[in-house]
Amino acid sequence: MPHIYIRRMLQPVEPLLIISHTFPPYRGIGGRRWAKFAKELARRGHPVHVIHSAGGKDLLGSLWAADVEVPGIITHPLPQRYPTVLFKRPLKGILEKLAYHFWVRVLPLLVKGNWYDKSVFWEKQLLHTCRALIAAQDIRKVVVTGAPFRLMAYVAQLKEEMPELQLVADFRDPWTWSEVYGQAGLNAEAKAYERELEARVALTFDCLISPAPAIVEHLRHTYGGDPGRYVLIPHAIDPGELGAPAAPRNDGAFRMIYAGSLYGAHEADAYLDAVMNAFAHLRSAHPTHFHRTRFDLYITGHDVGRYRERVAARGLGEHIRFHAPLPPKEIFARIAAADLVVAFIPSFNKDFLGTKFNEVFYLRKPLLHVGELGLVGSTITERKLGASVTVAQLPEELPQIITSERAIEVDPHADLSSYLLANVTERLMQEAL
Numbered sequence: 001m002p003h004i005y006i007r008r009m010l011q012p013v014e015p016l017l018i019i020s021h022t023f024p025p026y027r028g029i030g031g032r033r034w035a036k037f038a039k040e041l042a043r044r045g046h047p048v049h050v051i052h053s054a055g056g057k058d059l060l061g062s063l064w065a066a067d068v069e070v071p072g073i074i075t076h077p078l079p080q081r082y083p084t085v086l087f088k089r090p091l092k093g094i095l096e097k098l099a100y101h102f103w104v105r106v107l108p109l110l111v112k113g114n115w116y117d118k119s120v121f122w123e124k125q126l127l128h129t130c131r132a133l134i135a136a137q138d139i140r141k142v143v144v145t146g147a148p149f150r151l152m153a154y155v156a157q158l159k160e161e162m163p164e165l166q167l168v169a170d171f172r173d174p175w176t177w178s179e180v181y182g183q184a185g186l187n188a189e190a191k192a193y194e195r196e197l198e199a200r201v202a203l204t205f206d207c208l209i210s211p212a213p214a215i216v217e218h219l220r221h222t223y224g225g226d227p228g229r230y231v232l233i234p235h236a237i238d239p240g241e242l243g244a245p246a247a248p249r250n251d252g253a254f255r256m257i258y259a260g261s262l263y264g265a266h267e268a269d270a271y272l273d274a275v276m277n278a279f280a281h282l283r284s285a286h287p288t289h290f291h292r293t294r295f296d297l298y299i300t301g302h303d304v305g306r307y308r309e310r311v312a313a314r315g316l317g318e319h320i321r322f323h324a325p326l327p328p329k330e331i332f333a334r335i336a337a338a339d340l341v342v343a344f345i346p347s348f349n350k351d352f353l354g355t356k357f358n359e360v361f362y363l364r365k366p367l368l369h370v371g372e373l374g375l376v377g378s379t380i381t382e383r384k385l386g387a388s389v390t391v392a393q394l395p396e397e398l399p400q401i402i403t404s405e406r407a408i409e410v411d412p413h414a415d416l417s418s419y420l421l422a423n424v425t426e427r428l429m430q431e432a433l
Helices: 029-043 065-069 092-108 123-137 150-161 190-205 213-223 265-285 287-292 304-315 328-336 355-362 375-382 396-400 421-431
Strands: 016-020 048-053 074-078 142-144 166-171 207-210 231-233 254-260 294-300 320-323 338-342 367-371 386-390
Touching: 029 048, 029 065, 029 074, 029 142, 029 421, 048 123, 065 074, 065 207, 074 123, 123 150, 142 150, 150 166, 150 190, 166 190, 190 213, 207 213, 213 231, 254 304, 254 328, 265 287, 265 294, 265 304, 265 320, 265 338, 265 396, 287 294, 294 328, 304 320, 328 355, 338 355, 355 367, 355 375, 367 375, 367 396, 375 386, 386 396
Parallel strands: 016 048, 016 142, 048 074, 142 166, 166 207, 207 231, 254 294, 254 338, 294 320, 338 367, 367 386
Antiparallel strands: none
16 A cells, blocks of 8 residues: 655644754764754754764864754764774774774674664664654654665654654765765675665655755655655755855965865875876966965865875975864855865765855855866856866866966856755755655
């Protein structure tokens, strides 16, 4: 008998349960999206309960910790369980390296399916906490965001016990149809098991949402049913963290900035080589511009020691500079003062507009996308928000941009109001909750 989906809209002060493995104070970009929505929902009077991983002391320090200090957000951290050494980089010392090799051998024997999923040991504690909260707080709406994706499969079990629950699955990234989050390294049996879990989620949850149009279309095409179950909920612009507009500069300097994670290790090496080649070309062909140009990189979640050494070896350490990550208000102030914002996007993410793009668009700063042309590059160029070049083109194109031989067109009147946090949250409430 086909499943019948009945959606009841979120009422004025109705409680909500969010399950997000990464969430402040646990650092990581994975917690940003729902920290923002939780803040806005709590401001509107909804008690927002959040189950997340407690992480370890070395995983604390979220850049969005202030967002979850709003009254009405109640967090319920659970022990991580998963071995940190499997995703910590770089590994330090012989003990960490031995532990890594131990878990790489042992974990596939203990876990069915994708043993890279950080929530593989979460099922018992997660369901116990969910049942207790749902009963005590009279919760009827539950949002689960992935990756890690197995969280969704665990929560799907609650639908059998409590069919009145409305379950919303938020796919921040692709699941079984991609090669990220360990999917590329799985054998056929493990991949089949993950597809079973995904299908169970898709056919059990009341609503499937994503910030990426390609994900929404893939899920709709694969699992069908009521088209209204599949909803695009973009990443939101939070004006509160953008700060005041930067004052005009007239110091002759050219400032470039990169802020965020640096995904795709092998492609990241190619990006850095291309940047260094561009600066080397600038040094020889346009020495005056070279001495006035600075590229500051604020990379989150990655050790940059190796990159810094490579830059220093080329004699470019004063011009290509790596810094520790900064809180949103501080980093956006630097973005607002920059002449060019650079976005390195690996090929597997070329069709996924991440969290940082809408803020850069809102600040009306020229954005240079570096990578294969896809939805990211085409969106930037078609909406006149920046330019797109491949890694191979960068050594030639970047010096032309720095010297103003090539202009980057930015539409100062682009309407981004639909991406503001309040408006995206309203859409979330109307179309998904």
